[in-house]
Amino acid sequence: MNRLILSLSTALLVLVGCGTPAAYKDPNGRDLVVSLDQVNIQDFASAGAAMLQSMSNAPVLNQQPPAVLKLGTITNDTTVNFDTSLLLSKLTVPLVNSGRIVLLESDMAADAARQAQGAEGQVPQAQLVLKGKILEDRANAGSTRQASYVFQLTLVDVKRGVALWTEEKIVTKQGTKNTVGF
Amino acid sequence: MLFVGCSTIIKVGDQIERAATPPDAVNYVTTKPDGNYEVQLNDGRLAEKLTIISLRKFKNQGGYLQVQCELKNSSALRQDFNVSFEFLAADGRVIEGQRNWDTLQLEPGALHTYTATALRFEAVECRLRFLAK
Incomplete structure (x- = not known):
């Protein structure tokens, strides 16, 4: 009888399974999911923070009045689909909010406003364009998988067509399976 | 016990582990x-692994505060x-x-210079935060 109860209990325990209830996490914390097959939110934060630190030391971002920046194309050359503004916002938000740059909006509303001002209006022109590329490199050794994501950004002077700042940041993750935390 | 499931077991295990080891401060x-x-x-x-050799602050060419912290892995093992x-x-x-958090992986005895630059002119002091892996 006891053996039957024990067997039933074990079977029930297996059926119930091991699960962790969903909970809110600090997006800048250390216990986020680390995936080997995709770029995680903390990867954008890490790359963006490193890029921001490097970019803020560029002489062109230390001038007054602040330069007018236009966002160029960020090519996603990885196998994963994501919005590249996840990276760009890590740079533009602190730079705009601290007054280090003026960001030229290029949406329909901004274009309409510029048209309404006409030729005599004080329409700001982009002095700088931020462009870049995100690449991916994968390698395996037995069951160990490694994924590297390469973030490349360049700040181009529009008038002269030369790069005033360029930086590369590589985020590498290695393991046999996805995990939580780092 | 059976209906409670594994989450409770994991929670209890986590509490025991936290009690047995010092917290991440x-x-x-x-x-x-x-x-x-x-x-x-x-x-x-962390005190046994990390040595702060120096923390220098200065203004960069744009007049913004910049700090450089020189760190050393003073342990005999590679540390994060x-x-x-x-x-x-x-x-x-x-x-x-x-x-x-920026993750630094340092070999035993390795030195590393960590640099942080302020974006605002008002910044006059810097507080670096460290956390052991």
Whole structure:
């Protein structure tokens, strides 16, 4: 009888399974999911923070009045689909909010406003364009998988067509399976 | 017990583990107006592994505060350290900072210079935050 109860209990325990209830996490914390097959939110934060630190030391971002920046194309050359503004916002938000740059909006509303001002209006022109590329490199050794994501950004002077700042940041993750935390 | 499931078992296990090991405490190194710096180590494990050799602050060419912290892995094993920073105004307000953690992997005896630059002119002091892996 006891053996039957024990067997039933074990079977029930297996059926119930091991699960962790969903909970809110600090997006800048250390216990986020680390995936080997995709770029995680903390990867954008890490790359963006490193890029921001490097970019803020560029002489062109230390001038007054602040330069007018236009966002160029960020090519996603990885196998994963994501919005590249996840990276760009890590740079533009602190730079705009601290007054280090003026960001030229290029949406329909901004274009309409510029048209309404006409030729005599004080329409700001982009002095700088931020462009870049995100690449991916994968390698395996037995069951160990490694994924590297390469973030490349360049700040181009529009008038002269030369790069005033360029930086590369590589985020590498290695393991046999996805995990939580780092 | 059966209906409670594994989450409770995991929670109890986590509590036991937390009681058996010291908590992850955040450690600080803060610049001071006189040019010195103050080290506040709250995690004894980190004190055995990490040595703050120097913390220098200066203004970069644009006039923004920049700090350079020289670190050393003083343990006999490769260590991962997590670093972040905040910049403070003259009145002590935190005005900007990096919320996410930079992970530094240092070989035994390795030196590393960690640099942080402020985005605002008001920043006059910097508080570096350290966390053991």
